[in-house]
Amino acid sequence: xxxxxxxxxxxxxxxxxxxxxxxxxxxxxxxxxxxxxxxxxxxxxxxxxxxxxxxxxxxxxxxxxxxxxxxxxxxxxxxxxxxxxxxxxxxxxxxxxxxxxxxxxxxxxxxxxx
Amino acid sequence: xxxxxxxxxxxxxxxxxxxxxxxxxxxxxxxxxxxxxxxxxxxxxxxxxxxxxxxxxxxxxxxxxxxxxxxxxxxxxxxxxxxxxxxxxxxxxxxxxxxxxxxxxxxxxxxxxx
DNA sequence: TCAATGCTGAAGCCTTCACTTAAGTGCCTA
DNA sequence: TAGGCACTTAAGTGAAGGCTTCAGCATTGA
Numbered sequence: 001x002x003x004x005x006x007x008x009x010x011x012x013x014x015x016x017x018x019x020x021x022x023x024x025x026x027x028x029x030x031x032x033x034x035x036x037x038x039x040x041x042x043x044x045x046x047x048x049x050x051x052x053x054x055x056x057x058x059x060x061x062x063x064x065x066x067x068x069x070x071x072x073x074x075x076x077x078x079x080x081x082x083x084x085x086x087x088x089x090x091x092x093x094x095x096x097x098x099x100x101x102x103x104x105x106x107x108x109x110x111x112x113x114x
Numbered sequence: 115x116x117x118x119x120x121x122x123x124x125x126x127x128x129x130x131x132x133x134x135x136x137x138x139x140x141x142x143x144x145x146x147x148x149x150x151x152x153x154x155x156x157x158x159x160x161x162x163x164x165x166x167x168x169x170x171x172x173x174x175x176x177x178x179x180x181x182x183x184x185x186x187x188x189x190x191x192x193x194x195x196x197x198x199x200x201x202x203x204x205x206x207x208x209x210x211x212x213x214x215x216x217x218x219x220x221x222x223x224x225x226x227x228x
Numbered sequence: 229t230c231a232a233t234g235c236t237g238a239a240g241c242c243t244t245c246a247c248t249t250a251a252g253t254g255c256c257t258a
Numbered sequence: 259t260a261g262g263c264a265c266t267t268a269a270g271t272g273a274a275g276g277c278t279t280c281a282g283c284a285t286t287g288a
Binding site: 232238240247252257 | 260261264265266267268269270271272273274276277279280281282283284285286287288
C-alpha cells in the first residue's frame with residue numbers, strides 16, 4: 001500500500017542520522033570539501049563519505065569534483081520539499097480542528113435555543 | 115561528535131518510512147483506532163502496531179486506550195519542530211547567498227570604478 | 229619523476245529494522 | 259458467564275545501516 005515516494009523516503013532517512021544532520025548544518029553555512037567536512041568527526045574518512053553519498057542520493061546536497069578535491073553544497077530545493085510535506089499535513093490537521101470548532105459552536109447554539 | 119538530539123532523530127526516522135508517513139497522513143485527517151489504521155495495509159496488525167509505537171515514541175502521535183480500543187491522534191507540535199529545523203537551515207543558507215550576492219555586487223562596483 | 233594529498237572501492241562486522249506467526253490478556257455483549 | 263473482539267507480547271528471521279580497515283588511483287607540488 002505504501003506508495004513509492006523514493007525521494008521523500010531518502011530525504012527523511014538522510015536527515016534521521018545526527019552525523020548527516022550535522023553535515024547538512026555545516027553545509028548550510030557554505031560549501032566545503034570532503035576532508036574539511038570530515039575533520040570535526042571522530043570517524044574514518046570513508047565513513048563520512050558514505051554519509052555524504054547518502055545525502056547526495058537523497059538530493060539534499062550536490063557535489064562536484066575538481067582536480068582531486070570534491071566540493072559539497074546544499075540543495076535547499078530538496079529541503080523545501082520536505083518542509084512542504086510536513087506543512088501540508090499540519091494544514092490538513094488544523095483545518096480539521098477548525099471545522100470541529102465550528103461544529104461545536106453550532107451545537108452550542110442549538111443547545112441554547114432548545 | 116553527533117550531539118544527542120534524540121527527538122529529532124526519532125522524528126525524522128519515523129517519517130522515513132512510507133507506511134508510517136501514510137499513517138501520519140491518515141491521522142492528519144482525524145483520529146482513528148489501531149484496527150481502523152491497520153485496515154488499508156497489507157500487513158499484520160502487530161506490524162502496524164510496531165509502526166505506531168515508533169510514531170508515539172518520536173512524539174509525532176499520541177494514543178489513548180479506552181476500554182479495549184486504542185485511539186491515535188497526531189501531535190502537530192512535533193511536526194512543527196521538524197519543520198523548524200529544516201527552516202532554520204534554509205534560512206541560514208539563503209542569508210549566506212544574500213551576503214555572497216552583496217559581495218559580488220560590491221566587487222562589480224569596484225570593477226566599474228577602476 | 230616521486231612523494232604526499234584527497235579521495236574511492238571493497239570487504240567484513242555488528243546492530244537495528246521491518247516484518248512474521250503464535251499465543252496471550254482484558255473488555256464488552258448477548 | 260461464554261465468546262468474541264481489540265489489541266498485546268514474545269520470539270524469530272532476513273535485510274539494511276553504520277561503521278571499520280586495507281588497498282587502490284588520480285592530482286599536485288617539490
